[in-house]
Amino acid sequence: MWTRFAIVAVIAAAIVFPLFVTVNYFIHLAILAMIFMIVAQGANVIQGYTGYVSIAQGAFMGIGAYASALLSMRAGFPVWLSMLAAPIFTAVAAAIAGYPALRIKGHYFAIMTLAMNMVVFTVLVNWVSLTQGEPGLPSIPSPEAINLGFTEIAFEKRRAYYYLALAALVLVMWIVAAVVRSRVGRVLLAIRQNEPFAEAAGIACWKYKLFAFIFSASLAGFGGAIYAHYMGFINPTPFSADASLNAILAVILGGSGTLTGPLVGGALTVILPEALRVAEIYRLIAYGLLLILVVIFLPRGLVPAVVDGVRSISRRRKTP
Amino acid sequence: MTSVGTTGSRQLLRAEGLSKRFGGVQALSDVSFAMHRGQIVGLIGPNGSGKSTCVNLLSGNLPVSAGEVWLDDELLTGEPIDAAVVKGLARTFQSTQIFAEHTALENVMLGCHTLFKQGPEKSVLRTASAKRENLELVTHAERSLALVGLAPRRDQIASTLSAAEQRLLMIAVALATKPKVILLDEPAAGMVASERRALAGIIRALPSHGVSVLVIEHHMGLIMEVCDRIVVLNFGQKIAEGTPAEIRNNQAVIDAYLGHRDHA
Numbered sequence: 001m002w003t004r005f006a007i008v009a010v011i012a013a014a015i016v017f018p019l020f021v022t023v024n025y026f027i028h029l030a031i032l033a034m035i036f037m038i039v040a041q042g043a044n045v046i047q048g049y050t051g052y053v054s055i056a057q058g059a060f061m062g063i064g065a066y067a068s069a070l071l072s073m074r075a076g077f078p079v080w081l082s083m084l085a086a087p088i089f090t091a092v093a094a095a096i097a098g099y100p101a102l103r104i105k106g107h108y109f110a111i112m113t114l115a116m117n118m119v120v121f122t123v124l125v126n127w128v129s130l131t132q133g134e135p136g137l138p139s140i141p142s143p144e145a146i147n148l149g150f151t152e153i154a155f156e157k158r159r160a161y162y163y164l165a166l167a168a169l170v171l172v173m174w175i176v177a178a179v180v181r182s183r184v185g186r187v188l189l190a191i192r193q194n195e196p197f198a199e200a201a202g203i204a205c206w207k208y209k210l211f212a213f214i215f216s217a218s219l220a221g222f223g224g225a226i227y228a229h230y231m232g233f234i235n236p237t238p239f240s241a242d243a244s245l246n247a248i249l250a251v252i253l254g255g256s257g258t259l260t261g262p263l264v265g266g267a268l269t270v271i272l273p274e275a276l277r278v279a280e281i282y283r284l285i286a287y288g289l290l291l292i293l294v295v296i297f298l299p300r301g302l303v304p305a306v307v308d309g310v311r312s313i314s315r316r317r318k319t320p
Numbered sequence: 321m322t323s324v325g326t327t328g329s330r331q332l333l334r335a336e337g338l339s340k341r342f343g344g345v346q347a348l349s350d351v352s353f354a355m356h357r358g359q360i361v362g363l364i365g366p367n368g369s370g371k372s373t374c375v376n377l378l379s380g381n382l383p384v385s386a387g388e389v390w391l392d393d394e395l396l397t398g399e400p401i402d403a404a405v406v407k408g409l410a411r412t413f414q415s416t417q418i419f420a421e422h423t424a425l426e427n428v429m430l431g432c433h434t435l436f437k438q439g440p441e442k443s444v445l446r447t448a449s450a451k452r453e454n455l456e457l458v459t460h461a462e463r464s465l466a467l468v469g470l471a472p473r474r475d476q477i478a479s480t481l482s483a484a485e486q487r488l489l490m491i492a493v494a495l496a497t498k499p500k501v502i503l504l505d506e507p508a509a510g511m512v513a514s515e516r517r518a519l520a521g522i523i524r525a526l527p528s529h530g531v532s533v534l535v536i537e538h539h540m541g542l543i544m545e546v547c548d549r550i551v552v553l554n555f556g557q558k559i560a561e562g563t564p565a566e567i568r569n570n571q572a573v574i575d576a577y578l579g580h581r582d583h584a
Contacts, residue, residue: 178444178445178446179444182440182443182446183443184440184444186426186429186430187433187440189419189421189422190419190430193419193420194417194418194419197417197418197419197490198419199401200381200401200405200411200412200413201430201431201433201494201496201497202402202405202410202431202433202497203402203430204400204402204403
């Protein structure tokens with residue numbers, strides 16, 4: 001009951017947000033934050049729920065971004081269709097990469113995915129005939145305008161794109177919630193807690209791990225596609241391992257294995273570095289310090305800490 | 321449950337010439353034994369005699385160096401452990417293994433994993449058939465909890481259970497897979513006398529639920545009390561097999577094991 005109310009309230013707040021914000025830059029940040037929340041939610045599926053840290057979210061975001069951009073520019077796909085094709089394309093890439101990678105356990109899996117990210121990055125830089133390399137792909141089209149009869153929604157406009165990103169985020173949240181609350185989600189949590197015992201319970205863990213990996217990658221690919229058609233220009237830089245580490249960070253900051261954690265964490269990893277610009281050259285030091293403090297004092301992340309806090313206060317009120 | 325008695329006294333689980341080498345160490349050499357439907361068989365031996373290796377070979381946790389494992393005329397050797405579970409072989413572990421953050425019931429529901437006939441995607445889409453099946457399996461899971469006496473702990477988080485209860489929960493998870501045979505690897509480890517007595521009662525009741533038992537135990541009292549037959553290992557070889565009375569009076573066993581019990 002309260003959860004439903006909170007969900008409706010947050011969505012409503014997100015819908016009216018652009019009406020009260022006059023500075024375009026804030027809308028821009030909000031769009032980037034929502035895109036990154038999608039990518040972080042993907043990282044959460046494999047890292048938070050399944051317990052396998054993947055350092056390849058940046059690469060999959062890049063694959064989705066380039067796939068969608070190239071499909072719309074070179075293959076003549078409508079932008080809407082290429083944005084939907086991007087996560088499928090990314091899923092195929094993740095299946096090919098994940099099948100051997102998931103035979104490996106623990107830290108070695110993380111190292112393997114880091115290598116994957118580096119390979120993808122190198123390919124994006126060097127396959128010039130396809131990606132145009134370092135200088136990047138300019139003039140990526142926005143999604144086609146939607147004609148409602150009385151008015152036309154043009155997605156070149158920032159506010160219109162804000163709602164597109166919001167709709168995509170809500171869709172992703174809805175799908176992830178359905179998955180993690182199902183039998184599949186319980187199996188993923190079981191793998192995180194005790195993989196050998198899960199196998200002894202008759203669970204073919206590798207299938208579920210592969211699913212989690214592909215699912216998380218396709219979310220990153222979806223986020224990448226939304227990013228590409230928003231920015232109108234992409235080059236390999238935002239898809240390096242740095243982006244993967246930021247996604248991991250977003251999950252840890254917000255609270256891994258919680259649905260809302262990546263929202264908070266994703267927003268913070270986009271907005272904090274901007275908010276700390278007042279500190280000028282000390283910006284990165286301050287950012288690093290804040291992160292260290294959170295990890296030391298709130299090891300489970302912000303969301304579980306706040307939830308626990310609220311619970312203990314309400315309990316104290318009930319039993320004075 | 322499983323088809324108790326329909327095939328008479330045919331062999332249920334059969335190990336043939338099981339051998340395992342770890343580098344230069346021969347942990348198990350040419351061990352063969354069989355157990356019948358409805359039996360409780362004990363596997364004993366001094367420390368380092370190869371009991372745990374034997375269980376790991378039977379369950380598929382370790383690949384065999386040589387030999388075969390048959391369950392109900394199906395070859396298990398070379399199958400991963402989750403496939404062995406599907407064929408009817410479940411196991412517990414020497415060290416307590418549970419899903420610590422889940423409730424007791426959720427733990428046992430994970431043991432029901434292989435029993436779901438509706439695909440996992442139906443659970444994501446929350447179809448009516450998936451919900452119905454889930455409810456049916458909750459009932460089955462509750463029965464498994466009741467078998468080990470944990471029904472009152474149904475909704476308790478597993479990590480908050482006592483050490484002995486956690487070991488029983490591990491057995492309940494294995495029972496939930498509807499096994500033909502359950503391998504219990506030192507089920508009484510860390511239990512006090514009263515808990516051990518309760519455990520003996522639980523083990524003895526399993527054949528009446530269609531589950532045959534292979535139990536590995538250090539505690540001779542428990543073994544002698546619950547087992548129909550006992551297989552004795554020493555230095556990776558089978559040195560004796562028989563009823564508890566026969567084993568008690570077997571000179572080779574006394575020399576290898578019981579005679580040195582105080583030093584074991």
